[in-house]
Structures are given as structure tokens and as C-alpha cells.
Amino acid sequence: MSLVDGWTGRSACALQAALRMSNELFAQRLGIAVRTVASWHQKPSLRPKSEIQQILDTTLEQASAAVKERFAALTTDSPSGEQPRADERLDIDPNITAALDWLDHHADRQPGASRRDVASRLAQVDQQDIDERGIRRTHVNQRRVAQALDEYYRDRDSGHGLYGASYGDGRKVTTSVLTRPDWLDLDCPLIATHDRLVLGTTTDHATPLDSEAAGHAAQRLAESLACNVRLTDMPLYRLVNIDVSHGRLAGSVAVTHFVRYALTMDLLEGELIDALATDVPLSPESLPLRAHYLPDVTSVVNVSNRLCAGGTLALCAIARPADPYRGPADYVLLVQERSGHVVNAARRLAVIPKGFHQPLTDYRSDAQIGATLRREMEEEFFGREDIDNTIGDQRRADPMHPSRLSEPMKWLMGAPERLAMECTGFGLNLVSGNFEFASLIVINDDEFWTRFGGDIEANWEASTLRQYSSLDSELLSELIEDDAWSNEGLFALLQGLRRLRQIGGDRVNVPTIEWEMR
Template sequence: MNLVSSWTGRTACALQAAMRMSNDEFAAHLGIGLRTVAGWHEKPNRRPQSEMQRTLDTALAREHEAIKARFAELVKDSAAPAEPVVDEAAANDAEKRLSDDPDIGAALEWLDVHAAWSPGTARREVASRLAQLDVNDLEARASRRARVDQRTLADVLSRYYGPTSGDHGRYAAKYDDAHAETSVLTCADWLDLACPLFAAHDRLKVTSSAPDVFAELDTDAAGRAAQRLAETLAMGTRLVDKPLYRLLDTSPTPDAINGRVGTSRFVEYAVTMDLLEGELVDATATDATSAHESLPLRDQYLPDVASVIDVGNRLCAGGPLALFAIARPASPFRGEADYVLLVQERSGNVLNAARRLAVIPKGFHQPMTDLRVDAQIGATLRREVEEELFGRDEIDNTTNDQRSADPMHPSRVSEPMRWLMEDPSRLRLECTGFGLNLLSGNFEFASLIVIEDEEFWERYGGRVEANWETAGLHQYSSRDGELISELIADVAWSNEGLFALLQGLRRLAQIGGERVSLPSIEWKVQK
């Protein structure tokens, strides 16, 4: 007689009532603590852990038919839960993080200050929202979001921002007989840079004069921030309060990447600008034709193209992402010499571009230990290669505290990276384009990383392995133009990923010689 598929506090209490036992008696009968039984009464929507589920199954199975019948009536007659069922183990983990996680604590403190709340208000607000969340609903929403494709988002954003004037427009490209459009705002002067990302050319400077653009959050923005923190806890998503570079101005050219950056904190970005993508995707999933008409957070943070371009007066985080190409020798199994091109499918555990296709590496521009030197775009790319492709887990600041004075010192880097650093000519590192993503407001330095020496693949090809940020890693041959055209057309791309792919392929076609047979790609700044 299977009366319940999964026990909750409510159904456990129904069994207790059917057995006509007090809390003390029921706890003794099950061989558990009195506090556990009391907890079921206090939180009837909690789902006990699997061991307790089995204990309750056994207790019910052993009862005589009269008690089973009484239990069935109590379960049938009980009202539907007013709140969603919550997995007890997950809920306990979330509540523990809310109390003990210093990064969550930093976010709560930031929210109290910027919402002008008294200390502790943010914690109570997040705790209240956490208690009402249903993880199943959040997972269903994630599935709906995953079905909203890159082309649709680019189209919705084109309707929201309307035609652009001046030099700026959305990046688009023609390849073969097909056409691609993105949400990346750019201009002709920001494209086809081929700028080397080494110290002589990589010249972003750090300043301490960046203004606080979130001096006071209004009620709606503060509520959205609290909701993001509650959902982060419910889903077990990583949130680490590390410094980020924020762009204040830039003038990228083929000779140099000039400009200024300030610093911000990741929690500030996570509960403000990073909410814009989710708001738009949810609206698009509901009704793509009218999604652009009701986006209150976007109306506040990024209402027009002028606000997108005015990076000095808003929080503009972001970073570099690169098409990674590694020379391979001819092979009797694979064919002629080529480059292997790497593409990732982003994990659902990342905050940025989750479940989308992207080039790899892709990372936020942020300092490790040297605030000034790490401001170089190339510094972030080299770190991300180490972390995302060469397995240096200890430099992943979402999982580890950074205690090394120089984590990229030759004595500490991975063997593949050490081999590349021994002879700088082995590694080509270039910025191929710059843009501002209308979807998120982020700055995007599209880049190309090329390893020209075939010896690298022979030595270390088997050591290239993506980290936790990637759900899957795929390789393509630079000689397979037909398959690469199909890759470009895949609607699963993130907008910034497609931008970097197209610009990287354009540059690789110029320098790759006989190793490449790529589709012809011509960009356009779409007004």
C-alpha cells in the first residue's frame, strides 16, 4: 500500500496523528530525536533526508490496516501545501550558507548599506524569500531560459534600443549565404584590431576615482537583489566576493589597448547589472513579441544606447574571451595539418552565459595579486587558460583563497604553460575586437589565442581539459569549413561568444595559411 511517494513534514505529522501519539511517543517509536518531530510541525513543507524517508516508509509499512486507513484519510483531507515542498538537506545547506558564508555575508552587508536598510534587514529579507522558494520551480525556469536562443535575444534587444545613430551599432556578419546578428554594440574602429596582448600594447591603467553608481537602491531594485541572493542559496550557486575591474573608458586600436579601469566587487555586480539578462530572458520566454515592452530593471540601469556607451558612469564589468587554436600535424587518421579550435558549452552553475555555447577561455577581468599588472587583458587570458584548460584549480578564486605572491610565476604554472612561457614566440595572443554587450552591459574583449608550434599538441594535447565552468568541450578542425559554418549558425551561442568566434575566425583566416579552410566572414555594424 503505497500512500506517499515522498515524505514531507506534513505527511510525517499525519502518520503521527493516525497513530495518536504525542511528539515524545512518536520520536521514541521511530528512534529519532524529539527536535526532529517538532521540526516537522514547524516546517511542514520540508522534505526529510533519504535515511529518514526510509525510516518513515518502514514505520508505515509495519502498522495495521486501521492506522494505514486513518493515515490515508488524513493525507487526502489535508489542504494542499501553502508553500512549496523544500528538500531538507538542500534547505539546511542554504540556511547554513546564509549564516556562515562570508561571501553571502558581504553581499548582505552591501545590500543593507545601498538599500538604506538597518543592519540585518537584508538577511531577514533573504531568509524570508528563501523559505518561499521551490527549487523545482527554479529548475523549470532554467529550462525555459535555455530554450531562448541567441537570435531571439538579439532581436528583442534591437527592438528595445531601436535604431542607433553615430558610429555605433550591433555587430552582425555575413558568412557563406547566411547572416548572423548579435547584441554586441561596436563600431568600425573597434574591429579587426589584431592588437598583441603583451605589455607594450596592453595598456589599461588602474585608477581609484571610480564613482559609486549604486549610492541608493530603490525598493524594486533592492527586492530584486534580495531575490537573487535567495535563489543563489537555494540552487547552491557559487558566489564569491572578489574584486572586479570595471571599465571607465577605453580607446582600443591596432597598436594598443588604452584606457582606464577602476575596481568593484563581484557581489555588487551579481545583484545589480547581472540581473538584466535574466529579466530579459524570462520576458522573452513568456512572449518574445512583447518582451521589450516591460523591462523595469533595464529601464533603470541601461535604458538607452547612450547609457551603454557611458561606461564611466555605470558599473561596466566584463572581460576577455578568446578563440583558442592549436596547431596539429598531419595525421593518417585525421588528415592534413590544421588547427584544433575549442568551443565550450557553459555549465548551469555559472552566473554568466549559463548553458550557452562560448569560446574558451572566457573570464571576468579581475586582479589576482598585482592590481596594476593584472589590469592587462592578456594577464586575465593567461590566467584563464591555466584555470579553464590546463587544470590549475588553485588559481580559481571561486573555490580557493589566493595566498601565493605570484600564482603565475614560472615555477608554479602548469607544465603546458611553462613550455609556452619558455619561448614567447610559441604563443600568439591578440585582441580581435571590442564591444559592449547590450544584453548585460558588459565589456567584451574578443581575442584570439594561437599556438603555432605543432609540438605542443603532440606533448600536451591530452592535458587540455575544461574545468567546472564547462558542461562540455568540443573541438573543430580549421580545415572543416562546412562544419564551422554549421557551428556559427547554432542558436545556442551566447552573443559575446558568437562575436568572439566570428572575429577570431576572420583573423585566423588571415594568418593560418594552408592550415585553414574557413568560411568567408564579412562583418557589418547594424544600425
């Protein structure tokens, strides 16, 4: 890349990569703010101020021959605005850098060892092998996953069981969500007086990585780079303890980061699916990561001694007025298919909104489940990219301030009776040990659909969006039976439909659903 026209954020990041420096060290070297360096990563076309241009010129001029050679390699034949190649991203993506630093530290490696490991693996990645593995994985459905985990964790105490349900004309379904009777049918309004999950002071718990676990983590990074999968090191809440009952959520969370989850617990699903896809008998020997991180039900339930991240997901029911072409007044129910660009749960059916429970800027207030659901509504329904921290840094003091809300959300929040949010159930997903807060969102005023129904559009995390009528019992039964569901998505759907049947009145003709524990 020629610098005749001056530096851009992209070329500045290439210099940072050539120098092998973190954001903090590079900012210190240049004598500028760390947030300025971060802005170059987020906006590659951004042109630094003239005085910073001069500093960058001097830094490059004073660099060693090896640094200049690396800089030239990174900036040759890479037109501005073009997506960086996988090997470039290994050097310039700050999220990948954070992951490599984390892996070096927790696998007790020398600084830079993980980068060399990932670079070596990246050079050997075969895209055809990845594609073929992806095809094999599509043949492993929700039922098979639930059955396999039921057998693997067969030694369960009498208080816990796998969530399942009978519905319609006696059909049955089982999920991989471990729950208890007092964790179900919570009917808990997600308002401050009932939604009492709090931020605790517990330090982040870390399990050392052995050589095998570190190798799987490095392979995850190499394949993510090769497939251009988005990986963002955002803060996450991890569950420390939980105390739920009818009408009440309580417990505490601490803060961890997505990189730690992506390189540890999130690997369990792929390991399991690959074993099932190739008919490998399941055992601690064939599932070494599961044996390391989640060996038995005791380790699943004991959330304070492990990484237990997770999320909130809600069946959304939006009131619609009667229509001469469609029929009587009902609720429209929305279901998504997860995009292939999502680092986890790709191509699975899920309710929408669905998201990791994580803070934005107010770590204490955002610990409430309702805070995540409101944010996910803005992001996944109404297109608020500025609150999607997988896209850019969060710089607003209050991203959910009333003055910043989208028009649909502002209208919903304008009158308390228009929007109701409840938690319908809680469980721990045996797939990766995640906590799952199943919820129901009901928009009761059918004026919303008339005014804003056309504004609802899923974000990048969804590849398709489907709608169902709450009056179509037959189609809803077929939806429940679809084996493309994620286990947590099916859990939220069943609990949401069960609650909607109780409160929806004449707008609802939902199949009778009775939960069971296996």
C-alpha cells in the same frame, strides 16, 4: 554536532554564524587573525590549534542562550564534509554575508534587514518553479535576444551598431554586441607595448537601489542559495574609459566587486530572457531593472557613469601535426558549453578561455587584457585551481610566477614564437552592459598538441568541451549557425575565425566572414 572530538573549521564557522559576526568581528572576539577565520570557511575539516580550541570552548560557554540555541541548530545532524544546507549557508558563507551587507548599505536598510528578507524568500522558493523557468529560458536563443535588444535600443547614433556578419554562402547573423568600425579587426598583440589598459584612481561608482531593485537582488540571493549556485565576492575591474585602435588598447579601469555586479547589472539578462520566454512585450514597464540601470544607448556607451564590468574571451587555435587517421596538419579549435553551476550564462556556448577581467594580486599589472587571458589558460585549460579565486583565497605573492606555472604553460612561455595572443575586437554587450574584449590565441608549434593535448581539461565552469578542425569549413559554418551561442561568445568566434583565416596559411579552410553593423 558533538564537540567531543574538538572543533573544526565548520563548527567554528557555525559559532560565528550563531553570534551573527563578520570575519573581522569574530577574529577580534577570539583574538586571532582574520585570515585564520577565512581559512575555516575555505577548509571546513581543518582543526584549529589546541589554544584556539580552548578559546572557542570559552566563547561558546560564555554565549547567551539564544546564541547556543542557534549554534545547536546549525550543528545538529550535519556530518563533517557534508555540503551545508541553503539556510546554513545563509549564515556561514562569507560571500553571502558580504552580499547581504552590501544590499543593506546600498538599499538604505537597517543592518540585518536583507538577511531576513532573503531568509523569507528562501523559505518560499519552489524548486519546480525554478526548473520550469530554466526550461522556458532554453527556448530563448541567441538570435531572439539580439533581435529583441536591437528593437529595444533602436535609437542609436550613426557611429555605433550591433555587430553581425555574413559568412559562407550568404548566411547572416547578428549579435547584441554594440561596436564601431574602429573597434574591430584590431590585430593588437597582447604584450606590454600594445596592451596599455591601466589602473586608474577613480572611486567605485554606485547607483542607489530602489525597493524594486533591492527586491530582485534579494530574490537572486535566495534562488542562488536554493540551487547551490556558487557566488564568490571576488574583485573585478570596471571600465572607466576606453580608447582602442588598430594595434593598440588603451583606457583605464577601477576596481569593484563581483557581489555588486551579481546583484545589479547581471540581473538584466534574466529579466530579459524571462520576458521573452513568456512573450511579454518589451518596454520600460516590463523591464524595470533595464529601465533603471541601462535605459538607452547613451547609458550603455557612457561607461564612466555606471558599473561596466566584463571580460576577455578568446578563440583558441592549437596547431596539430598531420595524422594518418584524421588528415593533414590543422588547428584544433575548442568550444565550451557553460555549466549550470555558473551564476551567469549557464548552458550557453562560448569560446574558451573566457573569464571576467579581474586582478589576482598585482592590481596594476593585471589590468592588462593579456594578464587575464594567461591566467584563464592556466585555470580553464591546465587545471590550476590555486588561481581560481571562486574556490579559495589567494595567498601567493605571485600566482603566475614562472616557478608555479603548469608544465604546458611553462613550455609555451619558454619560446616567444610558440604562443601568440591578439585582441581582435571590442564591444559593449547590450544584454547587461558588459565590456567584451574578443581575442585570438594561437599555439603555433604542433609539438604542443603532441606533448600536452591530453592534459587539456575544462574546469567546473564548463559542462562539455567540443573540438573543431580549422580545415572543416562546413562544420564551422554549422557551428556559427548554432543558436545556443552566447552573444559575446559568437562575437569572439567570428572575429577570431576572421583573423585566423588571414594568418593560418594551409592549416585553415575557414568560411569567408565579413562583419556588418546593424
